[in-house]
Amino acid sequence: MICKELVRYQEEYPFYFKITLEKINIDFENQDYFPEEKESYQVGEEINGMIKEFLLSGMENGDLRRDMEAISTAFSCWGMLSGLILLAANKKDYIQKTMGLSRNEFLQPGFDMIYQSIANTEEAQ
Helix, strand or coil, X not given: CHHHHHHHHHHHCHHHHHHCCCCCCCCCCCCCCCHHHHXXXXXXXXXXXXXXXXXXXXXXXXXXXXXXXXXXXXHHHHHHHHHHHHHHHHCHHHHHHXXXXXXXXXXXXXXXXXXXXXXXXXXXX
């Protein structure tokens, strides 16, 4: 669900998606910033919050490892997901030509790999 929402956000707002990955202003106490900077910050915080909630829910129900710190893991997952999404967007033609895969066919195994890195495999045995 989160992955599909992130892909949709990148497709609909590629400029803003990219901005959320760049160095952004985090000091909104002073008035010397563009409104887009604050908006990008807020979108990034929403994304981090969605991922954090996904992680906490999965940890509570035993699907995900419980030895992770939610906030730093959410930020790391955001980095992996966004990198994969941008790679697929920027290399769409290459992926189609060399692998014979659509963007979504390429993305799903990558999303699965990221999930497996945080999955609770001990309780599955």
